[in-house]
Amino acid sequence: MSFPPVEEQLALLTRGVEKIVPAEELRRKLEQSLRSGRPLRVKYGIDPTGIDVHLGHTVPLRKIRQFQELGHQAVIIIGNYTALVGDPSGRDQTRARLTQEQVENNARDYLNQVGKVVDLSRAEVVHNGDWFSAMSFLDVLELCSKVTVAQLLTREDFAKRYAAEQAIFLHECLYPVMQAWDSVKVRADVELGGTEQLYSFMLARDLQRDQNMPQQIGMMTPILVGLDGVRRMGKSLGNYIGIGESAYDMMKKFMQVPDAVMRMYFELLTDIPLPEVDRLLAGHPKDAKLTLARHVISGYHPSPEADEAADRWQREISQKELPAEIPEVVVPGTALEQGRIPAARLLQVTGLSPSSSEARRLISQGGVSLGEDKVRVETHDTPIDVTPGLLLWVGKKRVVRLSIGPN
């Protein structure tokens, strides 16, 4: 096995990495591997707790991919056992635990998605249940004897919860221990993860030393902020771009992102050289954002699709042309009286408003309009002449084409 020069590897690998502990050791490990021709074993663990992999997850995954491209060995750990515990990291509450069955379904799905970023054909994929399920209680006790409670409580998340008098369950305390033990089992040289993983990464080093093994390096990638530009990207916050989403959906979401986060997105989500990024950001923000979006999207969709999504956004959103596809909604003929229907009622039967009260609100606030010219509907009881093909708008984005059905 041969590798590119160490300096070159370092330049690529340290981009967009927030913290490397211990910082000096990465170079040493790379030098060693270059000399011996032995690839580094790069570990990344994921707990199959949800289903949607989003761009936030891709930050460490992309890093794995870079390691792979340099010739190193990716080791993906499916935390089917740790998922039963729930990672307390960064949490101010105990996570809900999952059943075995859920975990297994999720795991399969996860790999499908992860495969879009990491080259799974060259990666080792292991389940940590393989070793944890084989451990006896005595083994667990033995493992626990390496960790002190005081140590656990130095973690910020636990310390905070402890101070706030919130519950910390014993099984949660075991989580970092398990994660660290994974590193021992796979003989990790490098572990990737978010900054909140620091404690587990360090614990892994302790356990590895205890087993007379080389100690791993922790590489921590920053938390990617979500579409709101403030909070971390996450499913529960609803501010994420999933990698399974359509090109156009991703496009729309990218264009909503606050300008201020663009640099971070470029750095963490693309390979565009940083000087080039600076040049882009010096230009019009909208163009920079389009470039960003196209680059990222083309990682998950064929690039003609990414281009098409960008064009479509320009046409429909930027230039306010009518969308190419307007969903058609059937108005039941029985709801009409002499071809007409009160405006508020129309919003309800078309499903654009869940309730009549909501419909009235929308209308009174000027959010409802008709036709290509978007003529505003003034009052909730305005009779609307429903003709097939009539456009009905709610707000700026939602529009449907009406047709009349038999009932």
Place this chain on the structure above:
RNA sequence: GGGGGAAUUCCAGAGUGGCCAAAUGGGCCAGACUGUAAAUCUGGUGGCUCUGCCUUCGCAGGUUCGAAUCCUGCUUCCCCCA
């Protein structure tokens, strides 16, 4: 095992007998402004046959002319002591 505290509308969190569909903030929706970005500003945010009416404040009963607010039981959660 003993003691204490809490459950409110999407979330956080006020409200302790009528002025409460319930303050305030967040989120969300709509409008203005824009690059349909962000920020900002305005309005809204249970339902309905809508100047009024109906159903909500953990659950079930009760007191009262009247209860989110008082009483009883139940459920759930948290904390402390051991």
